[in-house]
Amino acid sequence: MKINSFQFELHLAHEWATAGSAAKKGRVVTFVELNSADGFAGVGESAPSSRYGETLETVVAFLKKVDPQKLSFDDVAASMAYLDRISPNDFAAKAAVNIALLDGAAKQAGQAVYDFLGLGFTENKHVTSYTIGIDTPEKVRQKVLEAASYPMLKCKVGVPQDREIMAALRSVAPTKRLCIDANEGWKTKEAALEKIEWFARDPHIEFVEQPMPAGTSAQDLAWLKQRSPLPLFADESFISAKDAAFCVDCYHGVNVKLIKTGGISGGFEALQAARKAGLKTMIGCMIESSVLITAGAHLAELADYLDIDTNLLITNDPYRGCSAPNGIISFAGAPEPTGLQVRANLLRPA
Numbered sequence: 001m002k003i004n005s006f007q008f009e010l011h012l013a014h015e016w017a018t019a020g021s022a023a024k025k026g027r028v029v030t031f032v033e034l035n036s037a038d039g040f041a042g043v044g045e046s047a048p049s050s051r052y053g054e055t056l057e058t059v060v061a062f063l064k065k066v067d068p069q070k071l072s073f074d075d076v077a078a079s080m081a082y083l084d085r086i087s088p089n090d091f092a093a094k095a096a097v098n099i100a101l102l103d104g105a106a107k108q109a110g111q112a113v114y115d116f117l118g119l120g121f122t123e124n125k126h127v128t129s130y131t132i133g134i135d136t137p138e139k140v141r142q143k144v145l146e147a148a149s150y151p152m153l154k155c156k157v158g159v160p161q162d163r164e165i166m167a168a169l170r171s172v173a174p175t176k177r178l179c180i181d182a183n184e185g186w187k188t189k190e191a192a193l194e195k196i197e198w199f200a201r202d203p204h205i206e207f208v209e210q211p212m213p214a215g216t217s218a219q220d221l222a223w224l225k226q227r228s229p230l231p232l233f234a235d236e237s238f239i240s241a242k243d244a245a246f247c248v249d250c251y252h253g254v255n256v257k258l259i260k261t262g263g264i265s266g267g268f269e270a271l272q273a274a275r276k277a278g279l280k281t282m283i284g285c286m287i288e289s290s291v292l293i294t295a296g297a298h299l300a301e302l303a304d305y306l307d308i309d310t311n312l313l314i315t316n317d318p319y320r321g322c323s324a325p326n327g328i329i330s331f332a333g334a335p336e337p338t339g340l341q342v343r344a345n346l347l348r349p350a
């Protein structure tokens with residue numbers, strides 16, 4: 001097996017800000033390519049987040065330690081066990097290798113990844129929300145108008161100007177399906193409850209993501225869950241399958257992201273663990289290209305909600321994979337019939 005990795009800066013159409021991160025216009029991700037001796041290839045992507053202790057530098061350092069001879073498309077589980085021996089953490093870095101392994105393994109089996117995993121994929125069923133980042137009321141209005149064809153929005157809140165942001169959104173999309181993501185922005189349970197009760201007056205808001213900091217006590221989170229008029233989803237509070245037990249008392253659902261779980265295999269486990277615990281499930285993303293987004297889409301059958309939209313927010317996606325016409329995730333026009341079903345665009349560096 002040969003391994004190759006390279007960095008690429010994704011450019012955002014609009015500046016991106018949340019309650020937890022300052023405005024940015026671009027994001028550097030790392031792609032990993034694996035090539036087996038018998039001619040199969042796999043690609044994966046890492047979009048590390050400093051929120052979870054990973055950076056471009058830690059991803060590069062991890063990948064340097066990987067001996068490609070220990071990776072095999074014939075045994076993804078053993079390959080992942082090898083990566084876990086290199087480091088117990090580095091999940092965003094492992095995600096890139098895991099996605100490339102499953103791409104190659106599924107291609108070798110002549111199947112799409114979702115069939116290789118035994119999940120299948122139903123067309124015309126899975127809708128992704130389209131995310132509106134924190135911005136001025138004027139910019140929020142402009143972004144919401146640009147998102148007119150998407151049936152569900154996710155609005156970033158958790159800042160002092162929450163009410164102005166919501167007023168701007170509703171001035172141009174008065175009844176659109178919506179969820180809100182506070183990104184840990186409300187610091188006390190009383191402040192969180194007050195905000196949630198205010199948002200709940202809007203009958204088209206379906207749930208609230210990560211209202212309070214992940215470090216909040218289970219007691220306070222459970223207090224909020226018991227009183228919240230809207231379902232609460234954990235994002236920063238939920239890393240992987242092992243967190244399902246904690247989240248049962250504190251949340252109604254969880255947001256599974258492949259950069260937190262170490263890729264598709266860990267995402268599959270996390271979604272199954274959450275469902276088994278009675279939690280609603282959602283698949284989310286960071287600022288990512290079509291590689292990570294498409295990898296998440298292969299697990300769609302295990303999710304109640306999808307928020308896999310950031311490939312739609314960038315202007316120089318180096319890959320093509322699943323598409324999202326009118327927000328409906330589809331593999332119908334995917335550029336490859338098997339594996340991850342992604343293909344490099346001309347923009348991708350040689």
Ligand SMILES: [Mg+2]
Nearest residue numbers: 181209210235
């Ligand atoms: Mg979130």
